[in-house]
Amino acid sequence: MIRILRGLAHKYFSDEEAVILFLLLVAGTAFIIWFGAMLAPVIASLIVAFILQGLVTKLVRMGAPEIVAILGVFTVFMGVMVGFIFGLLPLIWVQVGKLAGETPRIIGELQSYLEVLPQEYPQLISAEAVNTLYQQVSTEVGHMTQWLVSFSLSSIPDLVALLIYVVLVPILVFFFLKDREVILGAIARLLPPQRPMMLQIWHEVNLQCANYVRGKALEILIVGGATYIAFKLLGMPYAALLSLLVGLSVVIPYIGAAVVTIPVMVIGLFAFGWGSHFIWVMVVYGVIQALDGNVLVPVLFSEVNNLHPVAIIVAVLFFGGIWGLWGVFFAIPLATMLKAVFTAWPVAYSIPEPAGDDVAE
Structure with a gap:
């Protein structure tokens, strides 16, 4: 057993850089698992900045000054974010509420469709199976409706979290774009010089x-x-x-x-x-x-x-x-x-x- 473990260690961890990378991957995964929820705005901002950096790089290659490219891309991002929050999100919420209100009618029509199936296809579907399916669908839809009601009643903490995202994410995205080289340089100094x-x-x-x-x-x-x-x-x-x-x-x-x-x-x-x-x-x-x-x-x-x-x-x-x-x-x-x-x-x-x-x- 000791010989097998020594052989695996020599095969995959004989390089010093491989050992450091393995420790970094383990530490990074553990950090995200334990502190991911707490630092969710920072992680979301990193992801958004990572997406927007490609547009900044393309504008810089086209001859635009870096600060102008950053400000332009950030302005577009803010426009899309404001449009989603104040335009699309309320419309979707209204349609979700309307769909929840029409759920009883949909269930009734679904029942009428299901009741015809045993008459047209008696060899494939029985009336007992249709009744069981209808009861399961009704139960699931009832649970979903209750979830929507409870969600609307307990939405104040979610609104507070949304406000935190709305305020923090744009600020963090701007500084991640503006100080990208400084942040990457600071991280590089913590790594081995030969990597x-x-x-x-x-x-x-x-x-x-x-x-x-x-x-x-x-x-x-x-x-x-x-x-x-x-x-x-x-x-x-x-x-x-x-x-x-x-x-x-x-x-x-x-x-x-x-x-x-x-x-x-x-x-x-x-x-x-x-x-x-x-x-x-x-x-x-x-x-x-x-x-x-x-x-x-x-x-x-x-x-x-x-x-x-x-x-x-x-x-x-x-x-x-x-x-x-x-x-x-x-x-x-x-x-x-x-x-x-x-x-x-x-x-x-x-x-x-x-x-x-x-x-x-």
Whole structure:
């Protein structure tokens, strides 16, 4: 056993830089797990600044002074943030409340649809199965309605937290953009002067994660905006709420699109019934999904290394279980980071000389 452990240590930790990197990864993960909730505004600001830094860099390469580029990008960010808080967010909240109020009517129509199924398909569906399904749906919808009521009654602490984010995040984002070189220089002074493996991993992670995060943010805006315009033109109810769900669904490849299709179909069915209007809604929605998967994704993520679908699903389940929504959003960048670490990790294939006690054995 001692010989096996010594061999593994020699193979993967014979390089001093590998040991330091391993300790940094363990310490960073533990820090985020224990203090992540407390420092959530700082982490959110880092993520936003990381996304915006690409625009700043492009403007500087085009000849704009750095401070002008920072101020311009920050102004655009503040405009988008104000528009979301005072424009889109109230509209979505109103539509959520309206949908909760129409829930009894939707349940009643759902019951009428379900009652017809045993008569048309007696070999496949029984009346007992329909009754069981209806009771389960009614129970889940009742729980959801109670959650909405309790959420509205206990929303004052959430509003306070939202105000903290609204005030702190823009300030932190500005200083992260303005003093980026100073912050990175201070961190670099804490690391060993000779760090070729860390530089290789940083370059790979910075390239892959930056392209992915910025591309994914742009994909959410394009898919969500296109869905909202299409649904409004087709007269689809709850267009803002559904377009938000469709936009966020691109965060989880394969799974998100399949899950969000269910509420789109249900609301379209209860709004228009089985007819040409409902078919048009689903056709347009399918075209948007097809264009996203076959045109938009290859264009936005052409420089990102593709991961195997199994690796993506495992990463989404694992990091989502640890960090919730943030873990789901950054599952692929985190998986890419792990891939870069494993690729650059130094491995010593030479067999270490056995110690005296090993020879005696």
